[in-house]
Amino acid sequence: MKYHEPRLISLTNAIVVTVFYIILFMVGALIISPGSLHHFYTIVFLLCSAVLLFVISFFVFRYTLEKFIYSKIRLIYKTIHSIKTKKSEVRPPRIDTHFLDEVSHEVEEWQQEKSREIEQLRQLELYRREFIGNVSHELKTPLFNIQGYILTLLDGGLDDASINKEYLKRSEKSIERLIRIVEDLDEISQLESGQMKLNITRFDILALTREVMELLEMKAQKKEIRLVCAQQEKPIFVEGDREKIRQVLTNLLENSIRYGNEKGRTKISFFDMDEHILTEITDNGIGIESDELPRVFERFYRAPRGRAIFAKGKGLGLAIVKHILEAHHQTVNVRSSTGVGTTFGFTLKKV
Ligand SMILES: Nc1ncnc2c1ncn2[C@@H]1O[C@H](COP(=O)(O)OP(=O)(O)OP(=O)(O)O)[C@@H](O)[C@H]1O
Ligand SMILES: [Mg+2]
Structure with missing residues (x-):
């Protein structure tokens, strides 16, 4: 909302009062003594008194207005500042040209910030x-x-x-x-809590994927699921904590076997994205319903279809995957179609 400064309002009011006074004076003079308006002294008196009235009313209006606004806003202003500066440095309010603009802006900002905080706290709770x-x-x-x-x-x-x-x-x-x-x-x-220290090194993600695949081969064979890795011989060097990324690959591959259909297949592909390498794990398993997709990375979340096929899951694997990749400042995404399959993809910095 745009408002006028006290100075502008006072000026307008003083002009209105003065004009009103001049009109009233002239009408009065015309009624009492019609010829008096032609006298030099009457005109001088009128002008002097009008100027005086203008100056006095301007200052009276301004003082009253500012005092009123100041008294109302002072408390809010101080509260906002003490919260913003965590009581360390409370700036005394000033009444100058941009005072109200500043306060209005800060109140709006503060209100938006508080609403966001309240919403976050509700979600956290x-x-x-x-x-x-x-x-x-x-x-x-x-x-x-x-x-x-x-x-x-x-x-x-x-x-x-x-x-x-x-x-x-x-x-x-x-x-x-x-x-x-x-x-x-x-x-x-x-x-x-950010306590986990990452041991960032340069490593070949293709070789790591093959290691993980070998370890999970037995589990895959039990369901006759084929694990297929991109036909690529050249190493793909990325930057990250090798052991943590091993865990990411293990969790994603394990899921593709757990929630994969018998005689299915899991394919691992790598895509060069200029600065990043995108690794995708695609299965042709049971899939995830679209309304459940955003929730699979939550701690303990288990989709009903997944629970039905594998009751022993804890619902923590994907939460760990997400946290590890976030600690690397990278992303993980999922797309899925029930009855067709699921693809999990994550990025790592190319080196
Ligand atoms: N490849 C997949 N295909 C279909 N559903 C999946 C797939 N991966 C995950 N899900 C669904 O997402 C849920 C969460 O997976 P997540 O790995 O976090 O937990 P989990 O596998 O149940 O248990 P664990 O903590 O032992 O890994 C699973 O319960 C399952 O319903
Ligand atoms: Mg899992």
Whole structure:
């Protein structure tokens, strides 16, 4: 909203009052003594009194207006400044030409900033609540399983050779799952808090991909999924933390096997994007519904189709992938079509 300065308003008001006074004077003089307006002294008196009235009313208007506005705005202005400067340096308000422009602008800015902060806090609060719910849910399942096995063993199962070893083995598996969840959470929290130091080096991403593929070959064979890498002999050098990128590739390839169809295939391709190398992992598996796509990188999020095909997932793999790439100042994206397949792509700096 554009407004006028107190000086301008006072000037207008003073002119109006003075003009009104002159008209009133002339009308009065005409009524009382019609000839008096021709006298030199009357005109001089009229002019002098008009100038005096103009000056006095201008200053009275200006003083009253500024005092009024100043008293209203002073508090807001001080509050904004003390918040902005975190109380370190509170600038005293000045009443000069741009004072109101400045205040209005700052109030608008402040209001927008506060609205954004409130929205962010609301989102964080929602996220925090969901997160705590998810963690306890994920931890509960293996914990209850372990409790069940131990209670059965204590209830006499320990002496039953047909179940004792089996139940101990199952307990061990549940403990292993608990450890993996805690390790993943630890990794995410370290990445989020920026505590994780990246060991940035120059490495060949093609060679690293082949290493990861070899390690996952057995898992892929179980579902008769073919892992295919781009037919390329020349090394592709990128910059990054080799071990962290190994984890990114492992998580993405593991997902393509987990959520891939039997006898399917996973293809890994590399694209030269001038300053970056784009690595894409494409499967022809179950795919992800379009409304679920934006959520797959959230901690603990599992799409119902994915959950149905592989119940043991933790929903943390993609969150870790995203954090690792963000720590590299790079991006990860996904496109998918249910029944057709999914492609995850991420970039790394070319060197
Ligand atoms: N290639 C894929 N095809 C189809 N769905 C996928 C694919 N990759 C991920 N998803 C979906 O995204 C969800 C999140 O994946 P994410 O890797 O974070 O967790 P997860 O595989 O369930 O568990 P984990 O933490 O053990 O990796 C999965 O549960 C699955 O529903
Ligand atoms: Mg996964």
